[in-house]
Amino acid sequence: MTDLLLEWTIKIAVILGALLTAVAYSVLLERRIMGFIQLRRGPNRVGPFGLLQPAADGLKLIFKEDIIPSQASKLLYVIAPTLLLIPSLMIFIVIPFGSEIVLFGRKIALQVTHFDVGLLYVLALGSVSVYGIALAGWASNNKYSLMGGLRASAQMISYELALGLSVVGVLIQSGSLDLVEIVRSQGGWNGMHWNVFVSQPLGFLVFFIAALAEANRTPFDLPEADSELVAGYHTEYSSMKFVMFQMGEYCNLIAAAGVSTTLFWGGWMGPGVETYPALSLAYFTAKVFVFVFVFIWIRFTLPRFRYDQLMRFGWRVLLPLAILNIIITATVKLLVS
Amino acid sequence: MEKALFIIFAVVSVAAALNILLQRNPLYSALSLVGTLIALSALYVMLRAQFIAAIQIVVYAGAIMVLFVFVIMLLNAPKEAPYIEKHKALRFLAIPFAGLLIAEAFYVIRLVKPIQMPASDDSAQAVGTTLSVGTKLFTDYLLPFEVTSVLILMAIVGAMVLARRGED
Amino acid sequence: MIPLSWYLGLSALLFTIGAVGVFIKRNAITIFLCIELMLNAVNLTFVALSSYFGDMGGQLFVFIVMTVAAAEAAVGLAIIISIFRNRESLNVDEADSLKL
Amino acid sequence: MQSSITNYLPILLMFLAASGLASILILLPRLLARRRPTEAKLRPYECGVEPVGSARERQSVKFYLVAMIFLLFDIEAVFLIPWAVAFPHVLKDPAYTPLKYVFYGEMMVFMVVLLVGLVYIYRKGVIEWNR
Numbered sequence: 162m163t164d165l166l167l168e169w170t171i172k173i174a175v176i177l178g179a180l181l182t183a184v185a186y187s188v189l190l191e192r193r194i195m196g197f198i199q200l201r202r203g204p205n206r207v208g209p210f211g212l213l214q215p216a217a218d219g220l221k222l223i224f225k226e227d228i229i230p231s232q233a234s235k236l237l238y239v240i241a242p243t244l245l246l247i248p249s250l251m252i253f254i255v256i257p258f259g260s261e262i263v264l265f266g267r268k269i270a271l272q273v274t275h276f277d278v279g280l281l282y283v284l285a286l287g288s289v290s291v292y293g294i295a296l297a298g299w300a301s302n303n304k305y306s307l308m309g310g311l312r313a314s315a316q317m318i319s320y321e322l323a324l325g326l327s328v329v330g331v332l333i334q335s336g337s338l339d340l341v342e343i344v345r346s347q348g349g350w351n352g353m354h355w356n357v358f359v360s361q362p363l364g365f366l367v368f369f370i371a372a373l374a375e376a377n378r379t380p381f382d383l384p385e386a387d388s389e390l391v392a393g394y395h396t397e398y399s400s401m402k403f404v405m406f407q408m409g410e411y412c413n414l415i416a417a418a419g420v421s422t423t424l425f426w427g428g429w430m431g432p433g434v435e436t437y438p439a440l441s442l443a444y445f446t447a448k449v450f451v452f453v454f455v456f457i458w459i460r461f462t463l464p465r466f467r468y469d470q471l472m473r474f475g476w477r478v479l480l481p482l483a484i485l486n487i488i489i490t491a492t493v494k495l496l497v498s
Numbered sequence: 499m500e501k502a503l504f505i506i507f508a509v510v511s512v513a514a515a516l517n518i519l520l521q522r523n524p525l526y527s528a529l530s531l532v533g534t535l536i537a538l539s540a541l542y543v544m545l546r547a548q549f550i551a552a553i554q555i556v557v558y559a560g561a562i563m564v565l566f567v568f569v570i571m572l573l574n575a576p577k578e579a580p581y582i583e584k585h586k587a588l589r590f591l592a593i594p595f596a597g598l599l600i601a602e603a604f605y606v607i608r609l610v611k612p613i614q615m616p617a618s619d620d621s622a623q624a625v626g627t628t629l630s631v632g633t634k635l636f637t638d639y640l641l642p643f644e645v646t647s648v649l650i651l652m653a654i655v656g657a658m659v660l661a662r663r664g665e666d
Numbered sequence: 667m668i669p670l671s672w673y674l675g676l677s678a679l680l681f682t683i684g685a686v687g688v689f690i691k692r693n694a695i696t697i698f699l700c701i702e703l704m705l706n707a708v709n710l711t712f713v714a715l716s717s718y719f720g721d722m723g724g725q726l727f728v729f730i731v732m733t734v735a736a737a738e739a740a741v742g743l744a745i746i747i748s749i750f751r752n753r754e755s756l757n758v759d760e761a762d763s764l765k766l
Numbered sequence: 767m768q769s770s771i772t773n774y775l776p777i778l779l780m781f782l783a784a785s786g787l788a789s790i791l792i793l794l795p796r797l798l799a800r801r802r803p804t805e806a807k808l809r810p811y812e813c814g815v816e817p818v819g820s821a822r823e824r825q826s827v828k829f830y831l832v833a834m835i836f837l838l839f840d841i842e843a844v845f846l847i848p849w850a851v852a853f854p855h856v857l858k859d860p861a862y863t864p865l866k867y868v869f870y871g872e873m874m875v876f877m878v879v880l881l882v883g884l885v886y887i888y889r890k891g892v893i894e895w896n897r
Contacts, residue, residue: 169776173783227795231808237525243788250784254776274776277627281552281847282777288560292532292567299525299571303810307825311571315829318564318836325843332850338628396811400795405788469895472832476893480839480884484877487846491853495870498857504668508676515683515703524695524756531699534680538706541673543774545717550725553844557732561837562702562739568833569743570695572825573750592689596682603678607671614667615718625720632852634722635729636869642726643845644872646733647879650838653737654883657834658890660744661827736841740834747830 172273176253184411185215191457198461219404227400230301237300242398242405245293248286249412255279256419257341259429259441271429271442275341280332283340283420284325287375291317293409294394301397309393312468313377319475320374320381326483327367330490331356331424344428352434355427360493363486365425367479372417374475377410379460381471418452419445503544511537528566535559545615547626673714680707694746694756698739705735831892842880849873 189204189211196203204211229238259271276282291314298310332338334356335346347354357365374381395406422428426448429441466474514533521527535558542551624630635643680703687700709728716724746756753760856862856869887893 165772166775166779169779173776173780177783177787223794224799225795226799226801226807228803228807230810232810239792243785243792246788246791247781247784250787251777251780254780273780274773276773277548278552281549281556281628285552285555285560288556288564291560291564292529295564295567295571296529301810305811307571311568311825311829314564314568315832318561318833322836322839322843325840326846329843329846329850332847333853336629336851336854338847338851400799401791405791472893472895477888484881487850488874488877491850491870491873494854494857495866498866500668504672508672511676512679512683515680518696518699518703519683519687519690524693524699527696527699531703534703535706538710540778541676541710542713543771544668545673545713546771547713547717547725547728548771548774549848550713550728553729553732557736557840557844558702558706561840562736565739565743565830565833565837566695566699568830569747572827572830573747573756574824589690592686595689596686599682599685600678603682604675607674607678610671610674612669612671613718615670625717625722626725628848628851629855630722631725631729632848632850633856635726636849636852636872637865639726639730640872642730644876646730646841646845647876649734649737650841651879651883653740654835654838655886657740657744658831658887658892660741660748661830661834662890733841736837740837743830744834747827 168269169273173254176273177250180250180253180412180415181408183415184408185219187411187415187453187457188218188407189214190453191460194454194457195461198458222400222404225400227402228397230303230397232302233397234300234302237296238397239402241293241297241300242395242402242409243293244296245290245409246405246412248290248293249409249416252283252286252412252416253419255282255340256416256423257344257428258445260434260438262438262442270341272341275339278338279340280328280338280343280424283416284321284328287324288318288321290409290413291321297398297406298394301394303397306394306396309396313394316377316381316471316475317375319472320371320479323367323475323479323483324371324375326480326487327364327371328424329483329487330361330364333487333490333494334360340423340428344423344430347427347430352427352430352432355425355430357425360490361425361486363482364490365421367483367486368425369421371475371479372421373456373459374471376413376417376456378414378456380463380466382460382465414456415449415453418449418456421452422448500544504541507537507540507544510534511541525567525570528563528570531566532559532563535563545626546624549626549628549631670714670718674711677707677710677714680704680710692757692759694749694758695743697758698742698746702735702739705731828892828895835887835892838883839880842877845876846873 192214193203193205193211204214207213207217229235254273255275257270257272257275261268261270263269294317295310295314298306298308298313301307301310331343335343337343337346347356347359395403398406422445427444429445431440431444434441434444511534514530514537517530517533518527521530535554539551539554539559542548542554684700684702684704684707687703688697691697691700709731712724712728712731716722716728750756853869857866862869
């Protein structure tokens with residue numbers, strides 16, 4: 162029991178460290194890619210290629226004045242950003258980063274834990290993070306914040322539905338909610354039996370779009386549509402509380418990339434993982450990186466939706482497509498058996 | 499270890515439940531209830547009802563309570579009046595009533611025979627896993643499941659009619 | 667090993683808190699929250715007994731109870747919204763026009 | 767690689783770690799940053815213009831309707847998940863062979879009933895925000 166606890170604690174510490182670094186550098190990556198797409202340089206002054214920019218930004222934001230507006234509901238105003246950040250960090254304990262490797266003469270599975278309801282745990286955390294946004298908007302007691310918070314939470318719950326239904330096809334394939342089992346069920350064809358190739362291209366499409374909207378990314382970034390709402394639900398937030406919203410957003414982005422990889426793109430599976438288990442970690446990281454890149458690329462390519470278009474798209478297009486995907490998958494499975 | 503965890507979650511759930519009564523603003527009451535629900539979900543995990551624990555968060559904390567929070571935010575109702583204008587007697591009745599209820603419950607609980615929880619069974623068919631809920635629900639409990647769909651349909655229509663009256 | 671009676675005792679405590687809330691609170695939404703609390707207390711009993719007896723029935727019942735609670739919350743809150751529209755108040759003592 | 771109930775403990779550990787991190791992030795500027803609040807800084811931000819009215823006003827009931835249909839369809843998703851998990855096992859298990867069409871059909875009936883609800887919502891224009 163004690164060494165189990167120790168193993169968990171070390172894994173959690175490693176994951177938190179890696180995650181915070183990844184968050185800091187995906188912000189930099191985004192700004193660099195934005196510069197590249199818009200034919201300018203982006204941040205390149207601090208350190209070689211601007212690599213120390215995240216540290217500089219972090220330091221700057223720590224020393225910024227922490228303003229709590231006089232009209233705000235103080236307690237909720239302080240708690241709201243943590244309600245967004247904590248669930249998005251907690252998702253990572255069930256994501257499998259690789260198969261088992263041997264370290265210090267001990268077999269170590271490359272995920273913190275796995276249990277029977279793994280995928281439901283991910284969905285549950287997604288649904289709880291709505292509170293952070295809704296309460297941030299309400300507690301700021303600012304018209305733009307409240308409007309942004311309400312819009313964001315209505316958008317998140319609408320697309321959460323499509324998200325929840327689009328994974329059902331994967332469950333019919335794997336017969337388990339445990340993310341480790343889901344990855345293992347995609348191991349055939351020399352590690353290329355990925356769900357997106359086998360039967361779930363439609364499911365993946367729905368999941369991808371819904372995950373984009375869940376993470377409030379363009380073209381679904383209406384909650385912070387700066388031309389209408391100043392900055393949406395975090396208009397009134399400054400200093401580290403603003404950083405927490407940004408961190409939560411980028412954690413959600415990386416989590417969306419990790420979960421899409423796990424469910425549809427074979428997780429850490431790939432050719433040769435059976436013989437070289439360490440390769441699995443490389444495959445997983447590469448796939449997640451590609452997803453993060455695509456998310457950023459989309460942001461600077463597509464224009465923003467209008468709110469009525471967004472709602473209509475979620476309920477009239479994505480939701481029926483997700484249900485159609487379930488019916489097709491179940492019918493094919495029944496006929497093949 | 500197990501007892502310590504039980505006591506932590508029990509205390510959290512009771513404290514959050516009491517906070518529902520102590521708060522004037524319904525938004526704070528609703529958030530306290532979310533706290534109770536999460537603590538209860540942890541207790542469900544300890545009872546090895548893993549699927550129910552997950553559903554508790556997804557449905558109760560993630561959907562039902564979101565609806566409550568939305569309604570409170572939309573109405574922006576004034577805070578509760580500081581005193582009870584009518585039925586003042588009710589408040590004084592509530593305390594002895596609560597004592598009576600507790601005493602009765604604990605009298606019954608004292609009669610409960612001490613039974614042991616079945617030994618930890620890690621097979622996939624163990625009580626409380628998603629698979630066992632799935633197979634049992636869609637075979638033995640088929641009728642309640644199908645009736646549920648009609649109930650949800652009725653709720654959709656009913657809530658729409660009630661909430662939209664006066665709008666169109 | 668935790669005795670079954672601990673779970674039942676906790677459930678009784680939560681149920682009582684919910685019942686007291688229905689008595690002393692005047693805000694319709696808070697009363698509704700207390701009813702949800704009572705439902706949850708009963709759910710805890712179901713799950714505890716179901717686990718201790720090794721029978722799935724209790725857990726499936728909880729599943730159905732949650733569904734019913736969802737339907738009830740949707741309709742109940744719709745009623746509260748329409749009362750608020752007419753009376754500009756959530757105080758249950760003021761919604762008494764059905765009295766003789 | 768048995769999945770047992772102790773595997774849920776890391777959730778608690780991660781929760782403690784994450785909330786520790788969050789509280790550090792909240793406390794850090796309190797200790798390090800200077801605070802010079804002025805009346806104008808603490809006012810609600812409305813692009814520098816004098817604030818008009820209050821934010822505590824009633825909002826459109828549309829948001830309630832969206833949350834309500836989300837809740838009811840979320841229940842559908844929650845019923846689909848154990849069904850989807852059990853479905854491949856039922857297809858494989860010879861004991862259930864005569865039941866497999868029933869198992870398939872019952873979920874289709876459930877979904878049809880709820881699709882009726884979805885069509886009703888489309889007809890009532892809950893999703894149409896510009897009406």
